[in-house]
Amino acid sequence: MTTQANGPALEVTAPSPPPPAPSKRTDTIESQFFVDAPETREEQAEQAQVLRERQQLRRNEPSIMTTTSNTSVPPPGSILTGKQEHYLKRELISYQTQWEISELSHPTALKRFGAPFHSDVGEVAPEDSELPLLRYIFVHHVRNFPFLDKAKEKEFWQDKLQSFLESFANKHISSADDRLEQTKRAKLALKATKLVELMMVSGIPTASGYEERIRFAEMEVVDRGANEQGLIVNMPEGHEINGWDVNVAGVRIVSVKRHVRQHKHAEFILRVKHKDEKERYVARRFGDFAKMHKQLRLELPGKVLPPLPRKNKAQSIYSGRDDGDSDSVSSFSTQDATAPVSQAPDTLAPEASGGIRGYLSSWTGAGSNRHSRNASRTSLSAPSPRASIDAPRGSATSTAKETTSDTVLHREDQRVSLRAFLRNFLSNEAISNSRAMYDFLTEEPLIPNQEELKDIQRRKNMDERRLEEQRQFFEVARDRARELDIHMEKFRRSVVEKNGLRDLFSEIKIKDKIADLDPEFKKFAEWLRIEVAATLYHMFLAEDNSPELFAQAKRIHSLVPYGALKQVIRFTNPAAVMVSVLDIFMAQPLGAKSLLQRIFGLAVGDGIRSLQRSIDTLTSKIDEPSLTEKIRNYTETYEEVKSNVRQEAREEQVDLLVKIFQSEEVEPALSSEQIGRIFNAYVAWNNAVENVDEEMRQGAELYARLKSLLKLYTRLRDKKMMLEMVEEPNTLRLFRDLFTIFYEPLIRVYKSANVYNSVTDFARFADDAIQTIEKAQRQDVSADPNQTVQSFIDLCERHEDDLYKFIHEVHLHDNGLFDKLMTWIEGILDFLRNGPKGGKLDMNALVAGALDMKQVDKDLALREINSLIKWQTARKRWHSDKTRQKMASGGGAQEDGMGGLASTFKPSDFGLDAQDLADMDLGDEDDDESDSDEEDEDDPIEAERKRRRRKQDVLKRTAGEPIKPEVSELHKMMPQFLSMLRMVLAE
Incomplete structure (x- = not known):
């Protein structure tokens, strides 16, 4: 929308048309529309008059323009509005942060850092540091960390750490330019840049006090917690994953004659719908799942596949009656998978423990009433010795009579586990598109008969009952947690105020029991109790894969020797033991290599020898000594030469390998015929990558092998440099010092606190938890959720x-x-809330000074600031729209997981602005999740195709994202801004 009335145009974003149905919400537009700030004093006066006239109109008729903020006009005596101040500060801090992070890879970076690091020109004053942002963080938030505060300046920081980091920088380990991929160090540098930028933008205020950010009134994000998302995942149908909607819908018993006797086995009926194809049913035995698992290993070699669930022959009892006081679902374990359905009622009764989750009992076995360690180990096969605790009072015979009309659901627990297994597999795109998975889900379709359709419907009803019971559980838990909101607000205020964390831990230190704590802290403990209870329920009962997780936890618990572990911790001195072990590994008799160096050397040496064998094989295939020697010389030449070659390749937009062969700085020199042949091979290779053509592929074979050789030589040099680092004596000394600094204080604490007693406490908790979960599994689906919550x-x-x-x-x-740790944390929070003690950044004075010196053009500078604000506005809107689209499709969108502490505490409690914190996640969509450097492709052309496909996927994910405008005029103010920044951070 554009409006003009005796002044400059006011541009605002037109609101989206109202929905057809009336909404309960008043509006969904931004609370503050962005308006270009006037760029001259005459325009400011004219716009102020326009705004005064509109204020008169607002009293008579509401308009969309009523949400325009008066803060679009700079305050009296100021050049910039509040938004302009903030985003100018942010741009300059971001520019400086990126430069400082990139400088860390330079060998001389720490010498220009300042204290405690050594410099050739003497001590560097804080006002003269070239890295003021990183210096401030290091001095105030790293060096005074409770463990590191005892480290000596010369012995540790200068002689060991500085020497180690400078040695590493001088090794010039390969970068993303060398590997044609983003290395882990590059990703880490990107995250560090965002973190430093967030901390400094939030922590350092501006002097005017009018600083503000772009804000949105209501984002209309779907309110759906992690628990509700879990319910959607467990739905029997309508949950499409990578084009597949799959449910293990039923089980049928098939009789097969072998030799003489008839043998019965179970087949799982799968309901499958693939994209727009018609729905079909297929039947698969458990062995077919295992065969599919093996075929996937062959089709996708090297891919880590989740294990197949264990075979489980448990059966469940289904009743078609409405939920009431009587049992509707019960479960029991069997030793024989072919237990007859017509089994006598009296023999069924003891097994049918109709409980809240009877269908789950055999996932870990229907345990006995009294749980013990021995019972835990045998409960997988041992039947329950008694009827359900929820059964009506009366004899077991009466319970048996009620089950005569019930139906046995064979392998029900196995069905649920296999459904979770399949959906977990299908969530991986490579597996869902594999031939093995397609054949498994589509071959030999069948038409279910009437009995099988009835079985499918019964199991669908059970799934619906489980989902409803889970919803009831979450509602009850949410209602109970809501009762604590008032007390949690008091707790929040007591923690976020000054010294709040220290007061909390001092309370814990003084009081012996929870009952002695202050009311707010006791309510927090009660809230935490509910949160942990809900987490345990969700992990071990609510999910399809919960039985596998619970069975695994039980097995681990049964194997841990708690008694022996307690005695070892009680009577040994771990600190002395570890020091002696370190002496064994790090001793250097007569100056020889230590045992630790030899171990690392062997590990790295094996990699070097393996790479050398690959290089020798590839060199013989290429059979061009001059070409292979030039590649090897490039990887081993000086870093300045490599930088020049990479820079020329970027400027001319050619492949790095082509530029290496053209470079005269790398020996040996090639003839024009050789260079021409290389360039023709590059063209053929490029075409072979884009087009699957055998003729082009054959012509590109030479170039593909040369690229592989460059990658192998680069890795070989990296490993040799790492081996040199390991063999340096300073590396071992640094390792010993770090171990002493961090390990010994913790050991002293746990020895003096008698931690060994807590081993027995944890064992008791694990026993009790197993008993509680097994009891919940035996209860009825229709049981009162309050009882489940309370248990x-x-x-x-x-x-x-x-x-x-x-x-x-x-x-x-x-x-x-603990006191030191709390003081350290509160120091960071104090910086975020109140800023540095050195003062504030006067952005208006910065711009005024630059204008007086005619360093920048005012109109151009304001235009660049406004373009940055527009870009941030569009970027936030794009991100929020994309998030809503993901959540609407159910495709793994970020959930409203702001439960627990995240919903109790807000970013503003810790001095962080919520909008700045959200910006940390913007742009992460282009992170390449796959680690290309770990792939060893035998076919380099195929590897390049995969790399380009990944790049295309990144472009698709970021399609439509607003592009940051070019900024040049604002960067002309960097020298003055840097001086101001140093003065503010010089403490």
Whole structure:
């Protein structure tokens, strides 16, 4: 929308048309529209008059323009509006942050850093540091970390750490330019840049006090927590994953005659719908799942596949009656998968433990009433010795009579586990598109008969009951947590105020029990109890893969020797043991290599020898000594030569390998015929990558091998440099110092706090948790969710005092370690809330000074600032729209997982602006999740195709994202801004 009335045009984003149905929400537009700031004093006066006239009109008729903010006009005496101040500050800090992070890879970076690092020109004052942002973070938030504060300046920081980092920088390990991919160090540098930028933009305020950001009134993000997302994943149908909608819908028993006797086995009926194809049913035995798993390993070699669920022959009892006091679902374990359906009622009764999740009991076995360690180990096969605890009072015979009309659902628990297994597989795009998976889901379709359709419907009803029971559980838990909101608000205020964290831990240190804590802290413990209970329920009961996870946890618990572990911790001195072990590994008799160096050397040496064998094989295939020697010389030449070659390749937009062969700085020199042949091979290789053509592929073979050779030589040099680092004596000394600094204080704390007693406490909690979960599995689906909630809350309540005692004892004997840690954390929070003690950034004075010196053009500078604000506005809107689209499609969008502490505390409590924090995630869509450097493709052409496909995927994910405008005029103010920044951070 564009409006003009005796002044400059006001551009605002037109609101989206209203929905056809009336909405309960008042509006969905931004609370503050962006308006170009006037760029001359005459325009400012004219726009102020326009705004005054519109204020008169607002009283008579509401308009879309009523949301225009008066802050679009700079305050009296100022050049910039609040938004312009913020985004100018942000752009300049971002520019400086990127430069400082990139400088860290330079060998002389630490010499220009300042104290505590050594410099050739003497100590560098804070006002003269070339890296003021990183210097401030290091001095105030790294060097004073509770463990590192005891490190000596010369012995540790200068002689060991500085020497190690400078040695690493001088090795010039290969970069993304050399490998044609983003290295892990490059990704880490990107994250570090964002983190430093967020911290400094949020922490350093501007002097005017009018600083503001782009804000949105209501984002209309779907309110759906992680638990509700889990319900969608567990739905029996309508949940499409990578084009497949698959459900293990039923089970049928098939009789096959072998030799003499008839043998019965179960076949799982899969309902399959692929994209726009018609729905079909297929039948698969458990062995077919195993065969598919093996075929995937052959089709996708090297890919880590989740294991197949264990074979489970448990059966469930289904009743078609409406939910009420009687059982509707029960479960029991069998030793024989072919237990007859017509089994006598009296023999069924003890097994049919109709409980809240009877269908789950055999995932880990229907455990006995009294849980013990031995019972845990045998419960997978042992039947339940009694009827359900929820069964009506009466004899077992009466319970048996009620089950005569019930139906046995064979392998129900296995069906649910296999559904989770399949959907987990299909969530991986490579697996869902594989031939093995397609054949498994589509071959030999069948038409279910009437009995099989009835079985499918029964199991669908059970799935619906489970989902409804989960919803009830989450509602009850949410209602209980809502009761604590008032107390949690008081707790939040007490924590975020000054010294709040220190007061909290001092309370824990003084009070022996939870019951003695202040009311707000006790309510926080109660809230935490509910959160942990809901988490346990969700992990071990609510998901399709919960039985596998629970069975695995039980197996691990049964194997841990808690008694022996307790005695070892009690009577040994781990600090002395570790020091002795270190002496063994790090001793250098008569100056020889230490054992640790030899171990690392062997590991790296194996990699070097393997690479050398590959290089020798490839060199013999190429059979061009001058070409292979030039590649080897390039990887081993000086870094300045490499930089020149890479720069020329970027400027001329040619492949790096072509430029290497053209370079005269790398020996040996090639003839014009050889260079021409290389260029023709490059053209053929490029065409072979884009087009699957055997003729072009044959012509590109030479270039493909040369590219592989360059990659192998680059890796070989990297490993040789790492081997040199390992063999340097300073590396071992640094490792020993770091171990001493971090390990010994923790060991002293846990020895003095009698941590060994907590081993027994944890074992008791694990036993009790297993018993509680198995009891919940045996209860009825129609049971009161309040009872289920309360059973898990009671579990946490029984053991919370043990956990509190552990924290209390550790804090009581920590020799001030916790207090130092809290002081360190509060130092960071104080910086984010109040900024540095050196003052604030006066952005208006910065611009005024640049204008007085005629360093920048005012109109051009303001235009660039406004273009940055427009870009940020469009970028936030694009990101929010994309998020809504993901959530609407259910395709793994970011969930509204702001539960727990995240919903109690807000970013503003810690000095962070929510909009700045959200910007940390913007742009992460282009992260390449695959690690290309770990792929060893035998076919370099195919590897290049994959690399280009990944790049295309990144472009698709970021399609439509607004592009940052070019900024040049603002960067002319960097020298003055840097001086101002140094003064603010010089403390």
